[in-house]
Amino acid sequence: MRHCLLLFVVALLLQNSAPAVEPPNVVVILADDQGWGDLSVHGNTNLKTPNIDSLARDGALFERFYVCPVCAPTRAEFLTGRYHPRGGVRGVTSGGERLDLNEKTIAETFKSAGYATGAFGKWHNGTQFPYHPNARGFDEYYGFTSGHWGEYFDPPLEHNGRPVQGNGFITDDLTDHAISFIKASKDRPFFCYLPFNTPHSPMQVPDRFYDKFKNAALKLRAHDAEREDLMMTRAALAMCENIDENVGRVLKTLEDLSLDQKTIVLYFSDNGPNSWRWNGGMRGRKGSTDEGGVRSPLLIRWPKQIRPETRVAKISAAIDLLPTLTDLAGIPVKSDKPLDGVSVAPLLLGTAFENQADRMIFSHWNGKVSVRTQDFRLDATHRLYDMVRDPGQQHDVARDRPEVASRLTQAVARWKADVLADLKQDDRPFPVGYRAFPITVLPARDGLPHGNVRRSANAPNCSYFTNWTSADDRITWDIEVSTGGRYEAVIQYTCAATDVGSEIELSLNEHRFRGKVIDAHDPPLRGKEHDRVLRSGESYVKDFKPLSLGNATLKPGRGLLTLRALSVPGQRVIDVRSVVLTLVEPDSPR
Structure with a gap:
């Protein structure tokens, strides 16, 4: 009895004296x-x-x-x-x-x-x-x-x-x-x-x-x-x-x-x-x-x-x-x-580590795949390199090491069949109107220009739409409305004083937002003054101004959000950075 009691007391003391394990913070x-x-x-x-x-x-x-x-x-x-x-x-x-x-x-x-x-x-x-x-x-x-x-x-x-x-x-x-x-x-x-x-x-x-x-x-x-x-x-x-x-x-x-x-x-x-x-x-x-x-x-x-x-x-x-x-x-x-x-x-803590001997790491971009093992790399054209003796990939050793080349070639084929099969044609619309996040920004990057409209740079990221000159021109976004209700539509725009007066419509299926460009807003481009090297891909930027097109009711579902001009009194309509749709009043849940 005394022996059991002693063991219990010792165990309790050890438990109480053990330091508490604090979860570490993480900064990446x-x-x-x-x-x-x-x-x-x-x-x-x-x-x-x-x-x-x-x-x-x-x-x-x-x-x-x-x-x-x-x-x-x-x-x-x-x-x-x-x-x-x-x-x-x-x-x-x-x-x-x-x-x-x-x-x-x-x-x-x-x-x-x-x-x-x-x-x-x-x-x-x-x-x-x-x-x-x-x-x-x-x-x-x-x-x-x-x-x-x-x-x-x-x-x-x-x-x-x-x-x-x-x-x-x-x-x-x-x-x-x-x-x-x-x-x-x-x-x-x-x-x-x-x-x-x-x-x-x-x-x-x-x-x-x-x-x-x-x-x-x-x-x-x-x-x-x-x-x-x-x-x-x-x-x-x-x-x-x-x-x-x-x-x-x-x-x-x-x-x-x-x-x-x-x-x-x-x-x-x-x-x-x-x-x-x-x-x-x-x-x-x-x-x-x-x-x-x-x-x-x-x-x-x-x-x-x-x-x-x-x-x-x-x-x-x-x-x-x-x-x-x-x-x-x-x-x-x-x-x-x-x-x-x-x-x-x-490997970091110095304990045992398994499953490394034959490990393969695959690299993919634009359909090209290479694979790296601890000692070799098979490149996207099936050339084999001994990365220990030839880290600069200068000498193809596929003929010298046919068994390695064959094994890695087969591994790439299996990886493509498994992983790239998930990369099917992208048919995901851009989501709009969640109750938890009522403001949805649809930047030019995610839209498509039609007619005379062009991007401000070849790279879509950070671009805006420009050269909108005709009532036949269009800008579209493939969207899906999550929550039905009343929405406000706002365009982030710029417009020269000589082009003020265009009437603009934003439509989704049978629903319409409309407004008129009353105020000129033509700020200079920014960015070039800070560049150390002439840029080749990114657009310069400017300060855009909000133009409200009012409110309209949108129903849940998918459709093509279309921006067009009803009238164009000047040489151009406007430049467009984004369309912002805000869920102002959601429909009552049934």
């Missing part, structure tokens, strides 16, 4: 178009990134980490732990960037575990609710949902679906809001996602960063030096040093709040470099499924859990981040679909 920082070689920790002496480098010094550096060739697919794979075609992500604009609504995100998983969740930056996986980040698990969102933006200084942004004016340089501003979120959430576990939009073009950066590089002699050059645009490289490196400063601000905030010891901080990029510049001699850049297009930095710090200066040599990918972070945090994955990624937490 994502750069946009930053190559593997754009960090000093990887040997680039052209720039200094001490704050980002410190994550490797105090934590782990992954030597072979892979993402997608372009932006939106990588973001989708991070969010879901699944290859991007499975989630319907087939492009980077015009709706192809949207992540299917039946996919569960990493934010939903952490939110279900009691975490405060916030995202601050470039979303790029859907604009309209319920594709919007506020519907995908993020309580707080500040940034822009498009693929790229046309102005980085005091830009137009949004906060939880409502338009706001950014303050200062965009990367600094996004960091300010992430820091505010961290401070507001310091007394509970939080998941903070900070997806920057630099060094993606347009190449804009404050003077104090650019001045260091504008005349710099760069010792390290692109593998094919004659293809390198030095002005582009200098601007990109300046933007990377700006990112590094902002990473330092986040780390300092965690330290000041005494949160640094219980916060996982992870840093990576979404694809290879957006220009030819030094990248460790790898072949390919952004858009390529070769090593240089898909190899990314991955640095992760968790004091007292991940040993300083840990080096992870095993291959891993963006699809691994969701299972890894949930594993480290000790929370169950919310998704009911099988993940393509695996947890690499054992």
Whole structure:
């Protein structure tokens, strides 16, 4: 009896003395178009990134980490732990960037575990609710949902679906809001996602960063030096040093709040470099499924859990981040679909790790697929490279290693049949009118021009419609109204004084909104004055003005939202940035 009582008391004391396991905070920082070689920790002496480098010094550096060739697919794979075609992500604009609504995100998983969740930056996986980040698990969102933006200084942004004016340089501003979120959430576990939009073009950066590089002699050059645009490289490196400063601000905030010891901080990029510049001699850049297009930095710090200066040599990918972070945090994955990624937490914590010996990681873009194993890469044209002896992919060894080439070729065929089968023709309309999110923005990016109407730039992202000259011209959006009721329609427009007076109609099936352009609004274009390099794809921007077309009742269902002019007294009608439909009075539920 005494023996049993003694054992009970000892067990109770041990239980009471055991430290409580606190769920770690998580901060994920994502750069946009930053190559593997754009960090000093990887040997680039052209720039200094001490704050980002410190994550490797105090934590782990992954030597072979892979993402997608372009932006939106990588973001989708991070969010879901699944290859991007499975989630319907087939492009980077015009709706192809949207992540299917039946996919569960990493934010939903952490939110279900009691975490405060916030995202601050470039979303790029859907604009309209319920594709919007506020519907995908993020309580707080500040940034822009498009693929790229046309102005980085005091830009137009949004906060939880409502338009706001950014303050200062965009990367600094996004960091300010992430820091505010961290401070507001310091007394509970939080998941903070900070997806920057630099060094993606347009190449804009404050003077104090650019001045260091504008005349710099760069010792390290692109593998094919004659293809390198030095002005582009200098601007990109300046933007990377700006990112590094902002990473330092986040780390300092965690330290000041005494949160640094219980916060996982992870840093990576979404694809290879957006220009030819030094990248460790790898072949390919952004858009390529070769090593240089898909190899990314991955640095992760968790004091007292991940040993300083840990080096992870095993291959891993963006699809691994969701299972890894949930594993480290000790929370169950919310998704009911099988993940393509695996947890690499054992590699970080020094415990046993299985299922790596024959692992294959697939890279896809525009129908091209390559596959990477620990030692080999089979490229999109079935050339085989020994990546240990030939990291620059110079020598095809398919004839020398036919068994490897055959095995990987068959694996690619199976992967295409399995994963790309999900990439069917995109027939998803743009959703409008949810009670939980009554304001729906339909940007020019998601519409189609007809007749004389043209986009302001070849790249739809951040464009507006212009050259609207005739009553026969049309602009259309394929939409589906979720909630019937009374809506207000507002157009974001500009109009020269000589063109005032056009009568405009917006129609959906039998329903009509109508208005007249009474006020001239013809502001200058913005952006060129801040560019360090002449832009080639992104539109310049201007300040648009709202024009209300009044209210009308819309019924639930799908249809073609059509914008046209009933009369055109001048040379042109208007330029259009977006149509905004607001659910003013929903129908009463039956």
